[in-house]
Amino acid sequence: MSNELVWDRPEPPSKPSPTPLSRDLIVEAAIRLADEGGLDEVSLRKVAAALNAGPMRLYGYIETKDELLDLMVDEVYGEIALPEPGAEWRAALTRIAHGMRAAAKRHPWFIDLLGGRPHRGPNSLAHIEASLATLDDRPEFPAIDDVLGAVSTVMAFVHGAVRNEITEARDEQASGMTEEQWQAASGPYMQRMLATGKFPRLARVMYDAEHTNAASWFDTGLSYVLDGIATRHNPA
Amino acid sequence: MSNELVWDRPEPPSKPSPTPLSRDLIVEAAIRLADEGGLDEVSLRKVAAALNAGPMRLYGYIETKDELLDLMVDEVYGEIALPEPGAEWRAALTRIAHGMRAAAKRHPWFIDLLGGRPHRGPNSLAHIEASLATLDDRPEFPAIDDVLGAVSTVMAFVHGAVRNEITEARDEQASGMTEEQWQAASGPYMQRMLATGKFPRLARVMYDAEHTNAASWFDTGLSYVLDGIATRHNPA
DNA sequence: GTATCACTCGATACACTGTATCGCAGATAG
C-alpha cells in the first residue's frame, strides 16, 4: 500500500488484453453509471462489469474506491470552462459559478462528492487557480488574503446553493411530482404542520411565493455575494 | 410499508422490556456513535448493540436507516439557539449562522447529512421559520420572495463555508498534522505541482497567506454576504 | 527445445452493510 496520492502514481502500462483498461476508461465508465443511476450505481463490481472485467482488475489502476471518486470529481472539474485571463472580475467569477452549476446539473452526483474530500487533482487545482486569478493583481484586492477570502466566499455560496438546488430537484423527481406545488407532494404532514399556524412565514413561502426558476434565483444570490465583495473592495 | 414520513408516525408504545427503547434513545445512541467515530460508525447493528438490542428491533421505531439519519439531523437542528424575535436582522442572521457553524463543529457529520435530503422535521422547520422571521415584516423586504432570496443566500453561504471548513479540519486531522503548514502534510505531490509554476496564485496562498483562524474567516465571508443583501435592500 | 522461474492477475473469501422473511413465544379472548 503506497502512501502516494493517485495523482502521484503512474497507471500501469497497458497490457495486451481482450478488454484493455486504463484509468480513463474506468473513470468514464464510472461517470456514465453515476449519470444514469446515481452514485449508488457506482460499485467496483458494476464498473468492472461495464468494462467486461472482474472487480479486482480495477485495483491495478486505483488503490481504493475513494480514489476512483476523486478521479471522477477531477474529470468533471475538467469539463468546466474557465474565463479567459483579464476579464472583468465580476463577469469572470459569474462565469465560473455558472460553469459549476451547469456541471452539477449534468452530473447530479458531483456536488455530493465535492465537499466530502479535498480536491487536489490537476483540474481541480487549475480551477482554483483560475478563480484566484480573477481577482489577483487588482488594486482593490492588494493582499492574497483578500483574494482568497473573496473567492472562497463566492465558492462557498456556489457550493451551498447548487447543493440545495440539486437536492430539491432530486426530491421533486423522486416524489414523481414535477408540479410546482410540491406542497401536495410532501404529503399531509406538511399541510398539517403549516395548519398549526406555528410557521406563518414558511406557509407564505409555500402558498404565496411566486416560483421563479432556479437559474434566476441562483443569479440573485450570486449578485448579493458579488455586491458585498464589491462594497468592501471599492476603489473609490 | 407505510408511505408516511417519520414525523407522521407515532412511535410504538413502550413495552416492558429488559432494555427499553424509544426513538429518543436510538437517536441519542446514534449521535453518540457518530460524534465519536464518524458516520461510518452508525450502522443499525452498532446502534442496536449500543442499546443491548438486536438490529431488527430498531425497525419498530424507524422504517429505514435514512429515517434515523433524518432524526439525527433534526435533533441537531434542535440544539441550535434561535434569535429572539425583533432583533436587528443582521445580528439575527449572524446568530443563526454562528449557531449552525457551532453545531457542525460539535457534530462533524451534521454538515454531510445536511444537503443530502430535504429536512422536514419539526426542529428544521422551526429553524427555517426563525430564519425567515429575521427579515419578514421589514420595509426593506416587502415581498416574501425578497425574504426567501436573502435568507436562502445566507444559508447557501453558511452551508458551503461550514462544509468546507469541516472537510479541511477532517483532512488535517487525518493527515496527523495539526501544523499550519499543511503543505508538508499533503506530500511531495503538492510541492511538485506548485513547483511547475502553473499555479502561481495557489502557491502564494500556500506560502504567503497568513493563516487567520477559521472563525474570523467565516465572519468575513458572512459580512460580504450580508453587505450584499443590505446594499440591494437599502431603505435609503 | 526444454525446464525453471518470477510475477501478475483475478477468482475466491471475508467481514460488513441494510433489510425481508417468518417461526415462535407471549399476550389476549372465549
Add this chain to the structure above:
DNA sequence: CTATCTGCGATACAGTGTATCGAGTGATAC
C-alpha cells in the same frame, strides 16, 4: 384451560469494499 392472534427478532439474503494467494503465463537459462 385452550385457541387464536400478534409482534418480535434470529436467521437469511443480496450487496458492498477489499485481502489473499493459487493458478497460469510469459520470460529466462541452459
